[in-house]
Amino acid sequence: MKRLKTLPIHPGDSVVVLTGAGISAESGIPTFREKGGLWEKYDAYKLATPEGFKTDPLRVWQFYSERREAIQKCEPNAAHQALVSLESYMAKKGEFLLVTQNVDALHQRAGSKNILEIHGNIFRTRCSNPDCEGWYQPFEDTDLHMDEVPKCKICGAPLRPDVVWFGEPIDPMLEFRVQQALRSCDYFIAIGTSGTVYPAAGYVQTAGDAGARTVLINAEAPHNIAFFKEFYQGPATKILPALLGLD
Ligand SMILES: [Zn+2]
Structure with a gap:
Protein backbone atom coordinates (compact mmCIF):
# COMPACT_ATOMS: atom_id res chain seq x y z
CA MET A 1 0.00 0.00 0.00
CA ILE A 29 -19.44 -8.61 13.09
CA PRO A 30 -22.30 -8.82 10.60
CA THR A 31 -23.69 -5.42 9.74
CA PHE A 32 -27.37 -4.57 10.08
CA ARG A 33 -28.43 -2.08 7.43
CA GLU A 34 -25.69 -2.46 4.81
CA LYS A 35 -25.72 -4.64 1.70
CA GLY A 36 -25.53 -8.28 2.79
CA GLY A 37 -26.39 -7.21 6.34
CA LEU A 38 -28.75 -8.81 8.83
CA TRP A 39 -31.81 -6.91 7.67
CA GLU A 40 -31.64 -8.69 4.34
CA LYS A 41 -32.07 -12.02 6.15
CA TYR A 42 -34.29 -10.98 9.03
CA ASP A 43 -37.40 -8.85 9.19
CA ALA A 44 -36.30 -5.57 10.77
CA TYR A 45 -39.91 -4.60 11.40
CA LYS A 46 -40.45 -7.67 13.60
CA LEU A 47 -37.09 -7.46 15.39
CA ALA A 48 -36.11 -3.83 15.61
CA THR A 49 -39.20 -1.71 16.16
CA PRO A 50 -41.25 -1.01 19.31
CA GLU A 51 -44.26 -2.58 17.50
CA GLY A 52 -42.36 -5.78 16.74
CA PHE A 53 -41.28 -6.01 20.37
CA LYS A 54 -44.85 -5.57 21.58
CA THR A 55 -46.03 -8.36 19.26
CA ASP A 56 -43.36 -10.94 20.09
CA PRO A 57 -40.83 -9.87 22.75
CA LEU A 58 -39.35 -13.37 23.07
CA ARG A 59 -38.51 -13.52 19.35
CA VAL A 60 -36.79 -10.12 19.69
CA TRP A 61 -34.82 -11.30 22.72
CA GLN A 62 -33.77 -14.49 20.92
CA PHE A 63 -32.44 -12.39 18.05
CA TYR A 64 -30.53 -9.99 20.34
CA SER A 65 -29.24 -12.89 22.45
CA GLU A 66 -27.78 -14.45 19.30
CA ARG A 67 -26.19 -11.11 18.46
CA ARG A 68 -24.71 -10.84 21.98
CA GLU A 69 -23.25 -14.30 21.62
CA ALA A 70 -21.78 -13.59 18.17
CA ILE A 71 -20.27 -10.25 19.20
CA GLN A 72 -18.63 -11.74 22.30
CA LYS A 73 -16.65 -14.02 20.01
CA CYS A 74 -15.22 -11.05 18.08
CA GLU A 75 -12.32 -8.84 19.08
CA GLY A 120 -27.34 2.38 22.23
CA ASN A 121 -25.47 -0.70 23.41
CA ILE A 122 -26.54 -4.29 22.87
CA PHE A 123 -25.00 -5.28 26.22
CA ARG A 124 -27.37 -3.01 28.12
CA THR A 125 -31.01 -3.67 29.03
CA ARG A 126 -33.78 -1.38 30.25
CA CYS A 127 -37.49 -1.30 31.02
CA SER A 128 -39.83 -0.94 28.03
CA ASN A 129 -42.49 0.96 29.97
CA PRO A 130 -42.13 4.75 29.58
CA ASP A 131 -44.22 5.29 32.74
CA CYS A 132 -41.80 3.28 34.87
CA GLU A 133 -39.14 5.06 36.91
CA GLY A 134 -36.71 2.46 35.57
CA TRP A 135 -37.51 3.41 31.99
CA TYR A 136 -34.35 5.30 31.31
CA GLN A 137 -32.04 3.48 33.68
CA PRO A 138 -30.27 0.98 31.44
CA PHE A 139 -28.05 -1.56 33.16
CA GLU A 140 -25.27 -3.83 31.96
CA ASP A 141 -26.58 -7.22 30.84
CA THR A 142 -24.59 -9.85 28.99
CA ASP A 143 -27.09 -12.67 29.67
CA LEU A 144 -28.77 -14.57 26.88
CA HIS A 145 -32.56 -14.50 27.10
CA MET A 146 -33.50 -17.35 24.78
CA ASP A 147 -36.39 -18.96 26.72
CA GLU A 148 -37.98 -16.19 28.70
CA VAL A 149 -38.55 -12.46 28.40
CA PRO A 150 -36.83 -10.72 31.34
CA LYS A 151 -39.16 -8.53 33.41
CA CYS A 152 -38.64 -5.17 35.12
CA LYS A 153 -38.17 -5.52 38.89
CA ILE A 154 -39.99 -2.24 39.50
CA CYS A 155 -43.09 -2.46 37.30
CA GLY A 156 -43.11 -5.99 35.86
CA ALA A 157 -43.11 -4.83 32.21
CA PRO A 158 -40.88 -6.67 29.73
CA LEU A 159 -37.29 -5.47 29.67
CA ARG A 160 -35.81 -4.59 26.29
CA PRO A 161 -32.34 -4.22 24.78
CA ASP A 162 -31.05 -0.65 25.18
CA VAL A 163 -30.66 -0.04 21.45
CA VAL A 164 -32.32 2.54 19.22
CA TRP A 165 -34.88 0.86 16.99
CA PHE A 166 -36.39 1.99 13.71
CA GLY A 167 -38.84 4.79 14.32
CA GLU A 168 -37.13 5.80 17.56
ZN1 LIG B 1 -40.30 -0.95 34.68
Missing part, protein backbone atom coordinates in the same frame (compact mmCIF):
# COMPACT_ATOMS: atom_id res chain seq x y z
CA LYS A 2 1.20 3.48 -0.86
CA ARG A 3 2.28 5.28 2.27
CA LEU A 4 -0.34 7.83 3.29
CA LYS A 5 0.61 11.28 4.40
CA THR A 6 -0.33 11.39 8.06
CA LEU A 7 -2.92 13.80 9.43
CA PRO A 8 -1.14 16.60 11.31
CA ILE A 9 -3.24 16.29 14.48
CA HIS A 10 -1.79 18.16 17.47
CA PRO A 11 -2.43 17.11 21.07
CA GLY A 12 -4.31 20.36 21.70
CA ASP A 13 -6.73 19.94 18.80
CA SER A 14 -10.36 19.00 19.03
CA VAL A 15 -11.28 15.82 17.18
CA VAL A 16 -14.68 14.23 16.62
CA VAL A 17 -14.73 10.70 15.19
CA LEU A 18 -17.90 9.00 13.94
CA THR A 19 -17.80 5.23 13.47
CA GLY A 20 -20.32 3.03 11.69
CA ALA A 21 -20.87 -0.60 10.79
CA GLY A 22 -17.77 -0.81 8.55
CA ILE A 23 -15.31 -0.72 11.45
CA SER A 24 -17.17 -3.56 13.22
CA ALA A 25 -17.41 -5.57 9.99
CA GLU A 26 -13.60 -5.69 9.95
CA SER A 27 -13.84 -7.54 13.30
CA GLY A 28 -16.21 -10.08 11.72
CA PRO A 76 -11.56 -5.14 18.58
CA ASN A 77 -9.29 -4.59 15.56
CA ALA A 78 -6.40 -2.32 14.57
CA ALA A 79 -8.76 0.56 13.75
CA HIS A 80 -10.37 0.40 17.21
CA GLN A 81 -6.87 0.32 18.72
CA ALA A 82 -5.74 3.29 16.62
CA LEU A 83 -8.60 5.36 18.08
CA VAL A 84 -7.48 4.43 21.60
CA SER A 85 -3.96 5.61 20.73
CA LEU A 86 -5.31 8.87 19.31
CA GLU A 87 -7.38 9.51 22.43
CA SER A 88 -4.43 8.94 24.76
CA TYR A 89 -2.17 11.09 22.53
CA MET A 90 -4.65 13.94 22.96
CA ALA A 91 -5.37 13.31 26.64
CA LYS A 92 -5.42 16.38 28.88
CA LYS A 93 -4.53 18.96 26.22
CA GLY A 94 -7.09 18.44 23.51
CA GLU A 95 -10.60 17.21 23.11
CA PHE A 96 -11.47 13.84 21.70
CA LEU A 97 -15.00 12.57 21.21
CA LEU A 98 -15.87 9.23 19.70
CA VAL A 99 -19.44 9.05 18.42
CA THR A 100 -20.47 5.57 17.37
CA GLN A 101 -23.50 4.17 15.60
CA ASN A 102 -22.38 0.68 16.60
CA VAL A 103 -24.06 -1.14 19.46
CA ASP A 104 -21.37 -3.82 19.94
CA ALA A 105 -19.22 -2.04 22.59
CA LEU A 106 -16.00 -2.97 20.76
CA HIS A 107 -14.66 0.56 21.32
CA GLN A 108 -15.05 0.14 25.09
CA ARG A 109 -13.39 -3.26 24.95
CA ALA A 110 -10.50 -1.74 23.01
CA GLY A 111 -10.12 0.92 25.71
CA SER A 112 -11.70 4.09 24.29
CA LYS A 113 -13.05 6.35 27.04
CA ASN A 114 -14.99 9.35 25.76
CA ILE A 115 -17.69 7.60 23.73
CA LEU A 116 -21.25 8.52 22.84
CA GLU A 117 -23.24 5.50 21.66
CA ILE A 118 -25.97 7.21 19.69
CA HIS A 119 -27.70 3.94 18.78
CA PRO A 169 -35.19 9.05 17.95
CA ILE A 170 -31.61 9.42 19.09
CA ASP A 171 -31.47 10.60 22.72
CA PRO A 172 -31.67 14.43 22.44
CA MET A 173 -29.06 14.87 25.20
CA LEU A 174 -26.56 12.78 23.23
CA GLU A 175 -27.40 14.61 20.02
CA PHE A 176 -26.88 17.95 21.79
CA ARG A 177 -23.41 16.90 22.97
CA VAL A 178 -22.48 15.71 19.47
CA GLN A 179 -23.59 19.00 17.92
CA GLN A 180 -21.69 21.00 20.50
CA ALA A 181 -18.47 19.08 19.81
CA LEU A 182 -18.94 19.36 16.03
CA ARG A 183 -19.22 23.12 16.17
CA SER A 184 -15.76 23.53 17.67
CA CYS A 185 -13.78 20.65 16.17
CA ASP A 186 -10.59 20.88 14.10
CA TYR A 187 -11.06 17.40 12.62
CA PHE A 188 -14.11 15.34 11.84
CA ILE A 189 -13.22 11.77 10.87
CA ALA A 190 -15.98 9.39 9.77
CA ILE A 191 -15.05 5.71 9.58
CA GLY A 192 -16.98 2.79 8.13
CA THR A 193 -20.10 4.73 7.35
CA SER A 194 -21.38 5.83 3.97
CA GLY A 195 -21.05 9.50 4.82
CA THR A 196 -24.04 10.46 2.71
CA VAL A 197 -26.94 9.46 4.95
CA TYR A 198 -28.09 10.80 8.27
CA PRO A 199 -26.51 11.33 10.75
CA ALA A 200 -23.06 11.37 9.11
CA ALA A 201 -24.16 13.70 6.32
CA GLY A 202 -25.49 16.25 8.82
CA TYR A 203 -22.46 15.93 11.10
CA VAL A 204 -19.92 16.54 8.33
CA GLN A 205 -21.83 19.61 7.23
CA THR A 206 -21.82 21.09 10.73
CA ALA A 207 -18.13 20.31 11.22
CA GLY A 208 -17.26 21.66 7.76
CA ASP A 209 -19.15 24.89 8.44
CA ALA A 210 -17.12 25.26 11.63
CA GLY A 211 -13.93 25.04 9.56
CA ALA A 212 -12.95 21.49 10.44
CA ARG A 213 -10.89 19.25 8.20
CA THR A 214 -13.36 16.53 7.26
CA VAL A 215 -12.15 13.03 6.44
CA LEU A 216 -14.04 9.91 5.38
CA ILE A 217 -12.58 6.39 5.51
CA ASN A 218 -14.84 3.74 4.01
CA ALA A 219 -14.63 0.51 2.04
CA GLU A 220 -16.92 1.80 -0.67
CA ALA A 221 -16.94 5.09 -2.48
CA PRO A 222 -20.09 6.98 -1.60
CA HIS A 223 -22.43 7.95 -4.45
CA ASN A 224 -21.97 11.50 -3.43
CA ILE A 225 -18.97 12.57 -1.40
CA ALA A 226 -21.20 15.27 0.10
CA PHE A 227 -19.28 17.66 2.29
CA PHE A 228 -16.15 15.63 3.01
CA LYS A 229 -12.92 17.32 2.01
CA GLU A 230 -10.95 14.04 1.90
CA PHE A 231 -11.91 10.44 1.17
CA TYR A 232 -9.77 7.33 1.66
CA GLN A 233 -11.16 4.12 0.22
CA GLY A 234 -10.26 0.79 1.80
CA PRO A 235 -10.17 -1.07 5.12
CA ALA A 236 -10.03 1.17 8.20
CA THR A 237 -7.70 -1.36 9.88
CA LYS A 238 -5.06 -0.41 7.29
CA ILE A 239 -5.89 3.21 6.50
CA LEU A 240 -6.50 4.64 9.97
CA PRO A 241 -3.20 3.52 11.58
CA ALA A 242 -1.39 4.83 8.47
CA LEU A 243 -3.17 8.20 8.57
CA LEU A 244 -2.36 8.56 12.27
CA GLY A 245 1.27 7.54 11.71
CA LEU A 246 0.89 4.43 13.86
CA ASP A 247 1.72 1.78 11.28
